[in-house]
Amino acid sequence: MADSEKTFRYQAGMAPPEPPPVEARRLLCPHCGAAVDLLLPGKSETVRCQKCLSILEPEHAALKLREAYNEQFPHRLWIPLGREGILDGIKYKCVGMVVREDEEHARWSEYLLFNPYHGYRYLVESYGNWTLVEPHPGLGLDAKGYPVLWGSSANIRLAGKKFRYYSHYRARIVNIIGEFPWRASIGETNEITEYINPPYQASCEQVIQYLDREGNPVDIAALMAAEHGNADAQHSDDEEKILSRIIRKRDLRQRTTEIHWSVGQYKYPEEIKAAFQLDELPPKEAFGMCEPNPLRTRFWLSLAITALLSLVSCASCVYAINNAEQATVLEKKFILNTAEFELKREGDTDYLEFSFEPGEIILPKETNVEFDLKSLLEQQWLSLNIFMIHSESGAGYIYDAELSRYFGVSDDGESWSEGSETTSLTTVKMPPGKYNLYAIGATNVGIYEFKQNLKLFGESASGMAQQLLGPRLRGATQQGMRGVVLPQNFAGKENSPKLELTLRVTRDVPILDWLFPVFLWLIGWNIFYLVRYRSKEKER
Amino acid sequence: MRELWRMYIYLPLTLFVTGFCLYGLIHQKGGQKPLQAEKLDIKSIRKNPTAFRTTHLPYIFRGGK
Numbered sequence: 049m050a051d052s053e054k055t056f057r058y059q060a061g062m063a064p065p066e067p068p069p070v071e072a073r074r075l076l077c078p079h080c081g082a083a084v085d086l087l088l089p090g091k092s093e094t095v096r097c098q099k100c101l102s103i104l105e106p107e108h109a110a111l112k113l114r115e116a117y118n119e120q121f122p123h124r125l126w127i128p129l130g131r132e133g134i135l136d137g138i139k140y141k142c143v144g145m146v147v148r149e150d151e152e153h154a155r156w157s158e159y160l161l162f163n164p165y166h167g168y169r170y171l172v173e174s175y176g177n178w179t180l181v182e183p184h185p186g187l188g189l190d191a192k193g194y195p196v197l198w199g200s201s202a203n204i205r206l207a208g209k210k211f212r213y214y215s216h217y218r219a220r221i222v223n224i225i226g227e228f229p230w231r232a233s234i235g236e237t238n239e240i241t242e243y244i245n246p247p248y249q250a251s252c253e254q255v256i257q258y259l260d261r262e263g264n265p266v267d268i269a270a271l272m273a274a275e276h277g278n279a280d281a282q283h284s285d286d287e288e289k290i291l292s293r294i295i296r297k298r299d300l301r302q303r304t305t306e307i308h309w310s311v312g313q314y315k316y317p318e319e320i321k322a323a324f325q326l327d328e329l330p331p332k333e334a335f336g337m338c339e340p341n342p343l344r345t346r347f348w349l350s351l352a353i354t355a356l357l358s359l360v361s362c363a364s365c366v367y368a369i370n371n372a373e374q375a376t377v378l379e380k381k382f383i384l385n386t387a388e389f390e391l392k393r394e395g396d397t398d399y400l401e402f403s404f405e406p407g408e409i410i411l412p413k414e415t416n417v418e419f420d421l422k423s424l425l426e427q428q429w430l431s432l433n434i435f436m437i438h439s440e441s442g443a444g445y446i447y448d449a450e451l452s453r454y455f456g457v458s459d460d461g462e463s464w465s466e467g468s469e470t471t472s473l474t475t476v477k478m479p480p481g482k483y484n485l486y487a488i489g490a491t492n493v494g495i496y497e498f499k500q501n502l503k504l505f506g507e508s509a510s511g512m513a514q515q516l517l518g519p520r521l522r523g524a525t526q527q528g529m530r531g532v533v534l535p536q537n538f539a540g541k542e543n544s545p546k547l548e549l550t551l552r553v554t555r556d557v558p559i560l561d562w563l564f565p566v567f568l569w570l571i572g573w574n575i576f577y578l579v580r581y582r583s584k585e586k587e588r
Numbered sequence: 589m590r591e592l593w594r595m596y597i598y599l600p601l602t603l604f605v606t607g608f609c610l611y612g613l614i615h616q617k618g619g620q621k622p623l624q625a626e627k628l629d630i631k632s633i634r635k636n637p638t639a640f641r642t643t644h645l646p647y648i649f650r651g652g653k
Contacts, residue, residue: 345591353599357606364610372616390638403637405630416619433645437628445622446648476619484630488641531642562613569605573598 072130077102078113086111087130087143088162092227096144098129103224103233115233121225123147126173126330127159129226133324135171135180135315138163142171142324144226150217151288160228168229171320172312176329177336178320179249181312204243204250209311211243211250214337214588219253235269242337244588247314249338255306261299268294314338335587343581350577354570361566365558373556377409378485380551386494387501387544392531399490400498401531406485406551408439414477415556422470422550425453428493429467430547435486436478449473474557485553494545498534505538623648 073089076082082099086092086106094114095104101117127133127142134140140161149155156174158181163169170181203212221236239254258268271294294300314336317329382404389400411417423430429452436445455465534541592599612618625648633640 342591342594346595349591349595350598353602357602361606361610361613364613368613368616371614390641401641403641405634416616435625435628436622437630437633439630442627442629444625444628444648446625447620447622474619476621477616486630486633488645533638556616559613559616559618561618562609566606566609569602573602576598 073109075106075109075111077104078111079104079116080118084111085130087141087227088229091162091229092143093230094224094232095227096225098225101225105231121223123157123223123225124330125225126157126326126328127171127320127324131324133320135161135169135319135323136313138166140169140171142226144224144228146221146228146232147223148219149222150219155222160226170310170312171315173330174337175334176317176332177334177339178315178317179312179336179338180315181249181251181310183308183310185308209245209248209250211245211248214242214244214249216241237269244338246338246340249312249314251310251312253306253308253310254304257303257305258295258300259303266298266300268300271298312338314340335584337588339588341581341584343577343584347574347577347581350574354574357570358567361563365560365563368558368560372558373415374554374558375556376552376554378407378551378553380406382406382547382549382551384547384549385541385544386491386498386547387534387538387541389491389494389498390531390533391495391498391502392490398495398499399492400495401488401490402547403486403488406434406487406553408482408484409436409553409555410482411478411480411555413480413556415480416475416477416559418472418474418554418557419447419449420470420472420550420552420554421449421451423451424548425451425467425469425493427454428452428491430489430491430493430549432487432489435488436475436483437486438479439482439484441481443479445475445478447473447475474559487551491547493547497545501534501538501540501544502532505535506532 071089073086075084075086077084077097077100079102080097080100082097084095084097084104086095089106092106095106095111096102097104098121101119101121102113103115103117104111105114106112123145125145127145129142129144131142132139133142140163142159143162144160146158146160147155148158154174156172159171159173161169161171168183170183172179172181203210205211217240219238219240221232221234223234224232239256241252241254243250243252258266260266268291272290275290275294295302317332320326321329384402384404386400386402389402392399392401409417417436419434421432430450432449432451434447434449436447437443438445449471451469451471452467453465453469454467455463457463
């Protein structure tokens with residue numbers, strides 16, 4: 049929402065009725081004699097003199113000194129005392145400020161706001177982030193007034209909202225200025241448990257009293273200071289350990305004397321600036337505890353878009369499948385006798401070369417073709433060049449396919465296998481027409497038997513078997529000449545190993561591989577936004 | 589809507605990748621590209637397949653050189 053719209057909303061419809069006048073009263077500080085303006089006479093129990101910082105108590109028409117100080121207020125008041133501003137349509141007056149810090153010395157400011165109809169609110173400023181907090185005294189108590197919702201390990205439901213546990217720490221009041229409706233004092237320590245559901249937060253503030261064996265309250269701060277030998281050391285990093293040690297040593301019991309629940313809502317700095325007409329605000333140094341994560345929306349948007357694109361992809365897939373003819377135009381099983389193959393050598397590898405003619409196919413339109421090959425192989429390989437020869441133009445399109453299957457047992461006794469007895473290849477779109485298929489293959493199926501037969505029945509069999517496949521074969525193949533073939537009708541030819549090959553040709557098939565990169569991209573896209581969202585959450 | 593605009597790099601990229609792939613899916617783009625040869629005659633090949641394998645095939649695989 050633009051600032052101008054906000055201003056319009058505040059001014060036009062939702063501005064509260066004018067509150068009854070609460071007249072400020074000017075009194076004198078009993079310590080330094082300076083004038084002290086009591087903004088809420090009759091409501092405030094603690095007032096601090098802005099000149100000497102003595103803590104005072106209003107009593108009838110005068111101020112009574114509670115704690116004398118003589119120093120300057122060292123913290124900056126971003127919202128001046130007495131300044132009025134409208135937040136969520138309610139006009140508040142800033143009447144005080146509390147500076148607190150946790151065990152790790154992280155500090156924040158709590159501005160006390162007052163509206164005569166709506167009571168007190170806290171405007172918490174922490175590292176440039178603002179939260180408007182409303183006390184809910186009844187929350188977290190059961191019908192008998194006992195605490196039911198507190199602790200640091202659970203998520204809670206409060207004021208109709210779900211909150212998740214955020215942190216638990218001990219907060220100490222470092223300084224105060226202005227006036228307060230309770231007996232505020234510096235050094236007061238409370239246990240705070242915070243829950244968040246951005247832009248909301250819930251806080252449970254507990255005042256814990258420590259009792260000795262007889263049930264008498266003990267001054268834990270004094271004990272901790274004594275334990276450490278230094279009053280300031282009680283807020284060191286070892287505070288928890290010191291406290292545990294004192295409790296264990298003195299057998300102390302803890303008693304929660306007060307529980308204050310409050311629910312807050314994050315406010316953007318621009319809203320605070322406009323509401324209180326401020327010229328300057330503290331710089332935003334961190335991501336707010338209950339600040340809405342802008343990447344959350346982007347993550348959910350990416351999920352929604354992914355769902356939409358997945359639907360579109362599935363619909364496209366169905367369309368592609370339904371529109372593809374997927375007609376099997378050839379399906380044959382070939383049993384080839386390896387005795388009719390030709391022995392060749394490439395490098396140190398002997399193999400058998402063969403060719404056969406699977407048949408012819410017709411493509412009525414420009415479309416792709418899928419070849420599915422299957423062969424029973426055991427520690428064998430098979431390589432095929434499939435020729436599609438256009439009967440009219442004489443154009444030849446050559447595709448290659450390979451099959452191999454090896455298996456065994458490794459040294460550590462585990463069985464292994466690689467390769468497959470089946471393979472498939474899909475061509476690009478081919479021009480329409482009639483095609484003659486021709487296949488040229490190479491394999492090691494039956495090569496041992498081929499060589500044995502060559503010994504027995506080959507050209508060199510008569511007295512030259514010992515020179516089997518000698519320089520004659522190598523010389524011939526290296527020169528690109530014919531390899532070695534067996535005689536056409538030698539005895540036992542029919543017993544030679546057979547190469548079984550099944551070929552199925554399908555025309556017009558959908559190429560669904562396109563879906564893989566789509567889904568890969570979409571998953572990656574979502575992971576990218578999820579990681580960014582989670583990284584931002586960690587900045588809280 | 590403001591957050592949609594802030595996804596100005598990845599959203600168009602996602603739409604492009606998805607659109608490109610779905611176009612390929614619908615139009616059957618892709619598939620193995622063949623090695624091409626000209627003036628092949630199945631009848632001649634049938635007559636002397638060995639000669640075709642030993643003479644013509646290396647010539648085709650060399651790219652017709």
